[in-house]
Each structure stands twice: as structure tokens, then as C-alpha cells.
Amino acid sequence: MLELSFTAADVAYTRFALSPLWEVVASVRVLKSAVTHDLHGRWVVQARDRLRGFDWRPLGDLVPTRVIPGFLCPPPTSPLPDLDSELAILRATPAEQVAREVAVIPEITSVPPEVDALAEMIEEYWDRALAPFWPRIQRLLEADVQYRARRLTMGGASALFADLNPAVRWREDRLFIDHVTLSARRGLRGKGLLLVPSVFAWPRVSSITVPGWQPTLRYPPRGVAELWVDRKVTPPQALVGVFGTTRARLLAELDNPASTTDLARRTGLTAGGVSQHLTALKAAGLLSAHRVGRQVLYSRTAVTEELFRT
Template sequence: MVELRLAPDDLSAIRFGLSPGHELAHAVRVLVRPQHHPLQWGWLRSTRPRVPREAFDLLRLVVGEVGYLPDFLTSTPDWDLTPDEELERLRRADVGPMRVDLGKRVLRTTGHEQRALRAMAADPARTRTRVADAWETFWEAALAPHWSQVDRLLRADIAARSRRVATHGVGAMVATLNEAVTWGSDAVRVRTERHEEVLDCAGSGLVLVPSVMSAGCAVLTERPAQPTLFYPALGVRETWTTDGRDLPAALAAVLGDGRARVLLALREPMSTSEVAAGTGLAISTASHHLAVLRVARLVDARREANRVMHTLTPLGEALTTR
């Protein structure tokens, strides 16, 4: 059991984030132990033939099959964190903590794996470059083709959790993250297999990170990182990689082609001109479609400086989740 103790200041600092690095690390583990991840079998069938063997073997060594996951593979989760930004942070990662992380993996291995990890820990600067190159190669082959579906599932989960906070409160939302997570008056408790710890969040708050590729919960408690809880996202099923193929046509049949294109383009807040550019529509046409979608409560709008920014409402998120 890991107990994350929360002060009043921590409650106000609970937030959500995304972690492409976490998705990649657990994609590696899915490939290593597919029998434990039936919801990923659709992804496995489409991905396994094109997995780059050298990059995968290096990442498998660093990531491990279960348990401890080296912290340097994932930077601080954030709502706007992109895969490219995650990779760039890895390329700039401090080699000191990296050496410590690799040392922890050394203690958890034997034989040739342990010798290989010792060699990597002895030259962390070279290891950082090798791991980052492998990260990029593996990402492009295994996750980039599916990232739009993964990203939508993650954001749809966060939208659903945010609605629950608004209607039932933070405690009710946290208590439904996963069967391994419980909420107390002063702490979030996470049932784990190999780790016991009591951590005082000490006003730093708690980051909640949904995951498509991970089947269970994990916690990050090592300072200076902000305490983080990773949990399985809602809506993940064995066919998640193909569920969205017919979505544009289905939305177009219901809403019309133009409005369907506008909805699918709003993966992040966009101005009217940005929506027009992203969909190939005239600005006046995009503006008309946005107005209709606002009346239908599928899109919301707010003014930022001299621009009106459009975002999907929770209903819009639900309609466009692949």
C-alpha cells in the first residue's frame, strides 16, 4: 500500500496530466507479457510485425517487465505535453538521477542483463543518447500510428473525471479511479504489489494521469517529482485501435460533413481562423458551423485577449472519442 497524505493545500492542487513516456514504457511491457494485457491484443496484432528489434531490446532492458519503472523515462506529466516534447526532455535529462535509476534496475536483475545495465550506468551520457534514439524509433513504429486514438481516450477520460468532480466532488472522483485506489479524509491510498510507502504531499498536490497501455495503477513518489498516480483510462477495450475508423463518416451522416470536420479538428482550443485552416473551410463557414455546434452544446467558446477560443464540451468529447 502507498499512502499519499493530503493537506488542504494539496486538495486544491490536484490536477490531471498526460504522459507519452508512460504510454511508451508500458507498450514495451505489453509486448513482453501480452498474456497479461488482453485489452491491447488489437494493438499487438497491428504493431508486432513492425516493432524495431534493436530499439525494443534496449528499451526492454531499461524498462523491465514489471515493477519499478525508471523515472527518467517519463518527465512531469502535463495537459499539453506532446510526444516530441517528451522526447526532447529525455534527451536533456540529468545524467545524475539517470545513473541512480539504472542502479535500481541493476539491483533488480541478474546475469547478462545486470552486466549490461552496469555498463549503461557507468556511462550515463552515452546511455541517454542510446535510450532517446531507441525511444524515437520505437515510438514512430509502435505508437505514432495510434497516438490520435490514445490521445482522445486519455482526454475523454479526463473530461469524464472532471465532470464527476463538478457533480460529486474530488473524493468521489478519486474513489472511482480504480479498484486499487481508495479515498480517505486525509489521504489517497493505492494498493500495490511490491511497494509500501507513506508520503506527505506537503502542499505539492497530486497529479492524476490516465493510461491506455497500462492495466494497473502505479505511483511516482521520488522527489523532486510531484507525487503522481497513474491509473487505467476509461473506455479501453480490445478493439480500441479500430473503433474510430468509421467515426468521421458516422459524424458526417448525423451532423453534416462540415460540422463533423469542425468537431474532429477541435483536439485543443482553437480560434475560428485556426479551425478554418485546419478543416479547409472558409472562415465564415467555420464560424457558422461553430455557432450551430455551440447551440447544440457540443462546443464552448471563451474570449482570450482579442481572440475567441473554441473547445469541445464534455458532450462533444464523448461524440468524438475514437
């Protein structure tokens, strides 16, 4: 059990942030123990296929099932950082700090790569396994932040934490967090608590309370159980009226990232015709493209995801 005590300043400085780098690390943990992460099973199948031929084992070796070295996923310093800005912090980590943090984790037995090589490995992993899905993930995370910000505004800390997670309980001026391996009482040192929703944190929460880092709580967002559920493939008639039948159908088919060949097979269109439509949709900001090996996968942007919300 971890007990965090709040002062008035801590409540005032409690904030939210997203972290693409943490999603990388947490998703690696999911891939290493997929049998216990049925909720992400559909993503696991696709990610493993896209990671074929890429040796991400040095990254996996740094992600044990319990304690993860802090340098690998420091708390974000801004509300909506991109992966590049978080990797810049990773690249600036002194070699002595890396060695010190790795040495105290018995599960890590291999020598970690240098931070520049590690950052490049993370970039490749991100491009293959997460970038095509990021608009969907980000939309869910941002929706949770908006919901919890309203709870905090309307009912204070007690309302914010009331339905955050079964492992988290607020009582008076303290937050109690169930931890399997940690039992401690700590203050937030006037820095407040950083709340980071994370789809790959499911089903547990994790925390950072060591000096030198912003006190942080990572937790699964609302609606994560529906993240990988197929949505309607038939495009709404309103979108058909705006984009035309073919382009609206292609946007609907891209509920999950797909290649030109995949889309041609599904729709009966020629690969050349699909390519022309995808190029136009990408130029309009409705699609993004990510190279995975020899394939280019297209996925809907956050703007397009909003159009398909029901």
C-alpha cells in the same frame, strides 16, 4: 499499501496531464508480457509487425515488469505535452542520475544507452508502434480527464476517486492505493497529486512519490476495454454527403492505420486513385501519415475521430 495524506493545498493543486513518453514506456512493458495483456492483444500483433527489423531491445531492457527508473518517464510538466518536449527533459538527464537509478533495480542487468541515443530509439519506436494510433488513444485519455474534472468539481476528492480504480480508495483526507511491492505512508508536501490516465497502464495503477518528482498516480481510463474494438466501417450518410462516397469510405476504412496498398485491396480502387484521395484528405487535416520502414501508414486525426463518434 501506499497511503497518501492530503492537505487542503494538496487538494487544490491536484491536476491532470497526459504523457506520450509514459505511454511509450508502458506499451513496451505490454509487449514484453503480452500474455497478461489480452485487452491490448490486437495492438500487440500490429505493433510487433511494425517493429520488425528495428532493434528496440535496449529500450526494453530498461523497462522491467515492476519498478521502472524514474528518469525514463518523469511526470509531465504541462497538461498536454508532446513527445518532443518530454524527450527534451530526458535528454537533459545527467549520466550520473541514469547510472544511479539503474543501479538500484536488480532486474536491469545491461548498460543503458546514452540519453541522446535512447531518445532517438524512443522516437523510432513511437513512429512505428504508437504514432498511427495516437489520435484514438489521445481522444480516450482526454475524455477521461474531462469526466474526472467534472467529478472533482461537483463532488470534491471523494467523487473524483470513487470510481477511478478498484485499487484506489479515498477516506477522509487520505488516498489508499493497493501496491504489490510497496507499503508506505507519505504526504504530498503541498504539491498536490498529478493524475495521468494511461491506456497501457491497464489493468493496474502506478505511482511516483519520491522526492524530486511531482507526486503522480497513473491509472487506466474509462472505456479502455473498447479502445481496440472495431467500429463501424460504413461511413455515416452525413459524411458521405460532405466528402462523397469514396472519401467517406476511405475515412471509415482507416479505423485502424493502413497503407495505400491495403486500402486499394479493400475498396477495389486503384492504388493511384487511393493515393490522390488520401493526399487531399491529409491536406485538409483529416488524416496523418507515418512512415514505418518502407510503408507509409495513414490514420485518422483527432478531428476525424470526432466525426465518427456515435
